[in-house]
Amino acid sequence: MSPSVAETRDPQIAPLRIAPRESGEHRTEAQRDIVIKLEDVSCYYGSFRAVRNVDLDIAGREITALIGPSGCGKSTLLRTINRMNDLVPVFRLEGQILLDGQPLYAPRVDPVEVRRRVGMVFQKPNPFPKSIYDNVAFGARVNGYRGNMNELVEQSLRRAALWDEVKDKLRQSGMSLSGGQQQRLCIARAIATEPEIILMDEPCSALDPRATLQIEELMFNLKRDYTIVIVTHNMQQAARASDVTAFMTMGADRAGYVVEVGPTAQLFTNPREQLTEDYVSGRFG
Amino acid sequence: MRTVSNEMTAARRPLTRRVPASERLIEVLLFLAAAVGVVTTIGIVLVLLAQALDFFREVSPIAFLTGTVWSASIEPLQFGIIPLVVGTLDIAVIALVVAIPFGLLAAVYLAEYASMRTRNVVKPVLETIAGIPTIVLGFFALNFVTPRLLKPLFGSDIGTFNVLSAGIVVGLLITPLIASLSEDALRAVPRGLREGAFAMGATKWEVVRKVAFPAALSGIMASIILAMSRAMGETMAVVLAAGMNPQLSLDPRQSVETMTAFIVQISTGDTPQNSIQFKSLFAVALVLFSITLMLNLISNRIVARFRNRYS
Amino acid sequence: MSATPASPAAAGEALFDPRLARRKLTGTIFLGACLAAIAVLLIALILLLMDVLTKGVPYLDLDFLTGVPSRIPARAGILPALVGSIEIALIVGLLAFPIGIAAAIYLTEYARDTFLTRLLRTNISNLAGVPSIIYGIFGLAVFVRALQLGYSLLAGALTLALLILPVVIIASMEALRAVPDSQREGAYALGATRWQMIRGAILPSSASGVMTGIILAMSRAIGETAPLILVGAVTFVTFLPTPLEGGYTVLPIQVYQWATRPQQDFQAIAAATIIVVLVLMLLLNLLALVVRARLSRHISW
Numbered sequence: 001m002s003p004s005v006a007e008t009r010d011p012q013i014a015p016l017r018i019a020p021r022e023s024g025e026h027r028t029e030a031q032r033d034i035v036i037k038l039e040d041v042s043c044y045y046g047s048f049r050a051v052r053n054v055d056l057d058i059a060g061r062e063i064t065a066l067i068g069p070s071g072c073g074k075s076t077l078l079r080t081i082n083r084m085n086d087l088v089p090v091f092r093l094e095g096q097i098l099l100d101g102q103p104l105y106a107p108r109v110d111p112v113e114v115r116r117r118v119g120m121v122f123q124k125p126n127p128f129p130k131s132i133y134d135n136v137a138f139g140a141r142v143n144g145y146r147g148n149m150n151e152l153v154e155q156s157l158r159r160a161a162l163w164d165e166v167k168d169k170l171r172q173s174g175m176s177l178s179g180g181q182q183q184r185l186c187i188a189r190a191i192a193t194e195p196e197i198i199l200m201d202e203p204c205s206a207l208d209p210r211a212t213l214q215i216e217e218l219m220f221n222l223k224r225d226y227t228i229v230i231v232t233h234n235m236q237q238a239a240r241a242s243d244v245t246a247f248m249t250m251g252a253d254r255a256g257y258v259v260e261v262g263p264t265a266q267l268f269t270n271p272r273e274q275l276t277e278d279y280v281s282g283r284f285g
Numbered sequence: 286m287r288t289v290s291n292e293m294t295a296a297r298r299p300l301t302r303r304v305p306a307s308e309r310l311i312e313v314l315l316f317l318a319a320a321v322g323v324v325t326t327i328g329i330v331l332v333l334l335a336q337a338l339d340f341f342r343e344v345s346p347i348a349f350l351t352g353t354v355w356s357a358s359i360e361p362l363q364f365g366i367i368p369l370v371v372g373t374l375d376i377a378v379i380a381l382v383v384a385i386p387f388g389l390l391a392a393v394y395l396a397e398y399a400s401m402r403t404r405n406v407v408k409p410v411l412e413t414i415a416g417i418p419t420i421v422l423g424f425f426a427l428n429f430v431t432p433r434l435l436k437p438l439f440g441s442d443i444g445t446f447n448v449l450s451a452g453i454v455v456g457l458l459i460t461p462l463i464a465s466l467s468e469d470a471l472r473a474v475p476r477g478l479r480e481g482a483f484a485m486g487a488t489k490w491e492v493v494r495k496v497a498f499p500a501a502l503s504g505i506m507a508s509i510i511l512a513m514s515r516a517m518g519e520t521m522a523v524v525l526a527a528g529m530n531p532q533l534s535l536d537p538r539q540s541v542e543t544m545t546a547f548i549v550q551i552s553t554g555d556t557p558q559n560s561i562q563f564k565s566l567f568a569v570a571l572v573l574f575s576i577t578l579m580l581n582l583i584s585n586r587i588v589a590r591f592r593n594r595y596s
Numbered sequence: 597m598s599a600t601p602a603s604p605a606a607a608g609e610a611l612f613d614p615r616l617a618r619r620k621l622t623g624t625i626f627l628g629a630c631l632a633a634i635a636v637l638l639i640a641l642i643l644l645l646m647d648v649l650t651k652g653v654p655y656l657d658l659d660f661l662t663g664v665p666s667r668i669p670a671r672a673g674i675l676p677a678l679v680g681s682i683e684i685a686l687i688v689g690l691l692a693f694p695i696g697i698a699a700a701i702y703l704t705e706y707a708r709d710t711f712l713t714r715l716l717r718t719n720i721s722n723l724a725g726v727p728s729i730i731y732g733i734f735g736l737a738v739f740v741r742a743l744q745l746g747y748s749l750l751a752g753a754l755t756l757a758l759l760i761l762p763v764v765i766i767a768s769m770e771a772l773r774a775v776p777d778s779q780r781e782g783a784y785a786l787g788a789t790r791w792q793m794i795r796g797a798i799l800p801s802s803a804s805g806v807m808t809g810i811i812l813a814m815s816r817a818i819g820e821t822a823p824l825i826l827v828g829a830v831t832f833v834t835f836l837p838t839p840l841e842g843g844y845t846v847l848p849i850q851v852y853q854w855a856t857r858p859q860q861d862f863q864a865i866a867a868a869t870i871i872v873v874l875v876l877m878l879l880l881n882l883l884a885l886v887v888r889a890r891l892s893r894h895i896s897w
Contacts, residue, residue, distance in 0.1 A: 118783035125780075142786065336737065410641060424855050429643065490626050545729050570730060
């Protein structure tokens with residue numbers, strides 16, 4: 001069984017955050033506000049269990065990383081948070097996910113509304129073949145935004161650190177940008193729906209190192225206003241960029257489960273589980 | 286520093302939201318559009334059956350299906366469909382004899398040998414041929430194929446309206462069909478199969494003949510069956526080229542009448558709509574529809590089984 | 597067995613008789629056959645066009661295009677047929693386009709993969725293979741008789757619209773399927789409903805393929821003859837047709853009427869009419885190319 005965050009956090013040992021981020025933020029346990037709670041979550045595709053018994057708390061205004069070898073269900077788990085798995089007809093979830101205390105998978109919950117509040121950025125940038133402006137405005141428009149669109153677009157692009165590069169060519173096609181710019185465009189359009197949470201599914205794996213660094217820097221800034229959950233293959237990235245890391249792996253029954261969760265620095269330098277130690281030191285994965 | 290934008294504040298809005306009625310309405314409308322297809326099929330079957338049954342009240346179906354004399358306008362009226370079916374088959378067979386070698390050779394070339402440049406020339410040519418209105422092909426048969434190609438060959442033995450010219454132009458019509466479907470079938474054969482043969486020292490032609498072609502055979506067969514169905518359903522080209530003489534004859538130099546030509550003949554004539562001749566139109570159409578439908582279904586089955594093998 | 601060979605390969609060598617030169621020659625011969633086949637097809641196309649052009653061009657002048665049919669070939673014109681063809685093509689396009697794209701959207705985006713859906717899809721592809729004359733018979737029974745539209749241009753247009761509908765649906769489905777799923781996911785992740793996703797992310801991206809499909813289908817409708825004969829397009833019309841009244845003709849039917857007359861002059865004006873038909877189809881095909889180029893400018897999946 002994967003230990004939940006609440007159980008492992010021993011108040012005596014680590015009351016303060018370890019390895020403060022460059023922005024100088026220190027947060028106490030009391031300051032951590034849990035926005036997403038996964039309680040005993042298991043994911044099924046038909047009769048195949050892809051993820052089992054996950055308990056995970058995700059705190060607001062932090063970056064939580066999910067790491068682990070490929071195929072262990074990290075993406076599946078990530079997608080439960082914005083109900084993207086619903087697009088697969090045979091998908092089924094057991095357990096409960098709470099968003100701000102409200103259950104996400106309650107019968108009357110509308111996935112469309114969930115997805116407005118929980119944004120997602122994908123592995124391969126997927127801008128629409130529309131203008132940059134229309135890309136950013138798309139989410140806002142479908143959700144009935146009635147404010148000043150120009151302002152919203154500019155603001156979203158600024159927050160995605162893309163404004164200066166595209167402000168003179170907003171009418172150009174979003175697909176004419178470079179890979180890194182396209183990904184920032186995707187982040188901008190996700191931000192435009194004013195989500196609380198941004199999910200990122202290996203957002204840098206299709207980008208070159210320079211673009212990757214830009215995205216990581218962007219994530220630091222975004223953290224001030226948004227909660228970020230990122231799935232990444234790249235351990236160094238998780239170590240650099242995240243506050244909390246959850247390590248998942250695949251069990252003998254081919255179901256993924258969370259081995260260990262903890263503050264990033266601690267997980268990488270002094271993990272509790274042997275399996276975690278093996279993974280972060282490169283012995284498998 | 287997050288801007289508070291009025292309606293969209295993420296704050297504690299409930300997660301439930303009604304699916305707007307317009308979404309449901311749109312889905313219903315789209316479904317109705319898709320249902321037009323089913324309605325059409327059912328409609329065609331019903332119309333043909335109903336009217337044909339009306340015909341069969343006066344003419345026995347057995348006599349209809351097995352009779353060898355078709356005389357719809359001249360007394361004594363006889364409605365044996367065999368001459369029409371044979372006429373249709375005659376032309377279809379000749380068309381296939383023309384189209385299969387040309388189509389397959391073209392397909393092999395396009396799939397195995399052609400460079401990008403040649404493809405960009407050959408494919409448009411094939412598509413143009415496929416796009417020629419069939420009445421133009423009939424005109425071509427009447428004005429060129431018969432007088433300039435066939436008459437010099439056969440002299441006065443061949444009539445102005447003859448099966449051979451109809452078969453040739455219909456063959457031209459269906460060649461692109463065989464070519465493009467067979468090309469697809471050849472391309473669907475996995476590279477690994479070919480590379481294995483090359484690695485053993487086979488020449489390019491041998492790889493095509495002994496590996497690619499046999500592997501693509503079901504796709505090729507399916508294309509031929511589809512082409513045959515198309516040839517049998519062809520109307521205007523055969524009307525102009527083969528005329529409307531419903532004699533039971535296997536001589537390609539003669540004029541015959543196909544099922545489709547008969548349907549045209551009756552509807553352009555002065556035949557009153559409740560006469561037995563007019564009703565025979567529907568019975569003939571029913572037979573034509575059944576044959577082409579059966580061929581199409583067989584072709585689909587073969588394609589489905591073929592696709593499963595390589596997916 | 598030869599005396600101790602130097603190596604297994606050397607021993608093997610003696611057992612093979614590759615005859616490489618001859619095998620390669622066979623290959624070359626067949627390649628030649630392929631090229632010859634293609635040449636023959638090309639020549640056939642050229643012969644056909646030459647035949648039509650040489651017979652028809654002398655009769656192709658402004659009087660021909662603006663005149664009405666006449667019993668005297670030299671004075672005959674095709675204006676009613678031309679107007680009829682254009683009218684029918686427009687109505688057919690207006691009918692087949694919305695229904696076709698709507699059906700395609702349903703079949704690709706909404707329908708779950710059930711037996712019923714597969715049946716719908718097979719049904720569409722079977723309809724595409726039904727001979728055109730059968731559609732004419734259906735049109736006769738349903739539009740002309742049952743719906744009492746009589747032998748009107750509208751009945752003809754409805755019949756042709758049904759004829760090309762399966763083709764439009766199939767082409768549109770292909771265009772919709774060509775849009776990668778990542779686009780759909782991106783739209784859903786932003787909180788779009790299914791229709792918002794389709795309208796905002798899928799339709800604009802597939803517009804090129806869809807429009808091309810309908811234009812090409814219209815081009816095909818212009819060349820159709822048999823179904824219209826069945827629903828009563830007549831062959832001698834000297835007035836300009838209107839959709840609801842009876843008595844109309846289209847260019848292919850005019851060709852049919854003249855081509856069945858033995859006199860050479862009639863054959864010639866039939867050829868001239870054919871040229872007009874082919875020109876119209878060519879224009880539509882060029883339009884389709886232009887549309888495809890413009891609408892798929894920024895699309896690169």
